[in-house]
Amino acid sequence: MSTTSREREQGTTTARGTRPTGPPSAPARSRTLGRRLQRPGAWFALPAAVLLVLFFAYPLVTSLWQSFFATSAGTSTWVGFDQYARLFEDPLIGKSLFNAGVILVVQVPLMIALAVGLAYLLNQSWLRFRSGFRLLTFLPAVTTLVAYAVVFRVMLSTDGGAVNQLLALFGAAPIDWLNNEWWARVALIAAITWRWTGYNMVIILAGLQSIPGELYEAARIDGAGRWQIFTKIVIPQLRPVLIFTTVTSTIGALQLFDENWILTEGGPNDATLTPVLYLYKVGFRQFDFGYASAIAWLLVVLTAVIAFIQFRLMREKP
Template sequence: MFFVLPAVILFGLFFTYPLLASLWQSFFTTRGGVSTFVGLDQYARLFSDPLIGKSLTTAGILLVVQVPLMMCLAVGLAYLLNQNWLRFTSGFRVIHFLPAVTTLVAYSVVFRVLLATDGGAVNQVIGLVGIAPIDWLNNETWARVALIASITWRWTGYNMVIILAGLQAIPAELYEAARIDGAGRWAIFTKIVIPQLRPVLLFTGITSTIGALQLFDENFILTGGGPSDATLTPVLYLYKVGFRQFDFGYASAIAWLLVVLTAIISIVQFRLTREKS
């Protein structure tokens, strides 16, 4: 207990106390420097706030489109890098993992420059094949596409490395037995690889889901939540409410809404995976 005590103190000061303080703060509103207890009014306000709906819509799009896309790419790349016939696998792993060690702000700024309407490298490249410049960051649809592309670029390699570790932990005897029984590549992939990877896929799926719900840096730098709040996420909205409008009570309520949603989605993912196993 003596050796654990420093970690417990730090955990209590920087996690438990802020967590409970934010819950307590969500029951108050502050006006003119005076805090007033309002009960559940801040939570009732969530249901009538249209920007909450928009931010959750953006988060839903990320969960439905970006997370499955990224997971499929990560599984495919990991499976490819796990093949014995492939050479220079270490170099490929490093190349694919490099985006994960790039700072969030740095790569978001780079994507903002690349996707600039006038003079951006992406529009210059597509212009070579006769495609008109796309207003990536100022059009609602294309802004979402740009956001999904940037997140997928950064986190695919990270998930790939984790999945690759799971692939390398699968006993070789399973592959040999399947080949003896006449199983093809697709049968081996669906009947052996995916079931054996289920715990790893559960972990990467839950962490990716949490990351999508907590997205802030990319859309804050790329679009600022625009255009017309098309890329507004719950955490970015929380930031605007708390640190621009200084309504910390309502911001705390948004934070706890996010906590509840994250917990529900994670539990559902865990139960679905557990039932299949």
């Protein structure tokens, strides 16, 4: 048989579907190896996936389903959107959202401003004992929520509290910190600011240290002063970090529970009642879990909307 006839036979056999002999190509070997490596990886990820489903996805779906039911005498009844309609008629929902709004508008900007100032100061090369100051500033962030709230409650006590004793040294009258609506909000804002300023300071400090030094040198060569360097270089370069700290602080303000529960239990006259604290009282004191689930989903939607607005407002302009 001639060479041309053999080539034709081989071509015909290959065209009919016979797998050609010889080693597999490099892409085929790569795909096979990739599939072999993915199998043990999937087994390693399985426990985390199971925990995620059990402790996140299942409670999330269950709470949404439960918000459409009302429980009476141990019997659950389908009520549709009645629980959500009830939200607009409940005056305590409005009061709790107002209190959260006050904390959001006053405490979050104050805390972020203090964190930026402290981070900028602790990033200066001329400052001595910078590591010690950073440690002292961050220490409140590692203090347990319950412990520091109890300490603040003792310090702000009307009779014999350390703060009122300090005011007495300057001839000032004692302040009823935890039983006056105005001062209770001030005490709560002061406690939260003390607890979380150092945490945000560390994040912002990491952002400051990632700014290239050439930008500072170029600005000084052009004759820029400290304020111009801070406003024209530092703040724009910190935009992603500031977005992150602002959004997380906003979520924390909307989810506030530990501090106001220990300090005032939401009082006086619901002046420090927040949505999560109200959710706790409805769910675990009144055992109205359907309405508590509706409050939780209202909080989820508000948090998502506020975070989206903040991202839009603080994103880089083209």
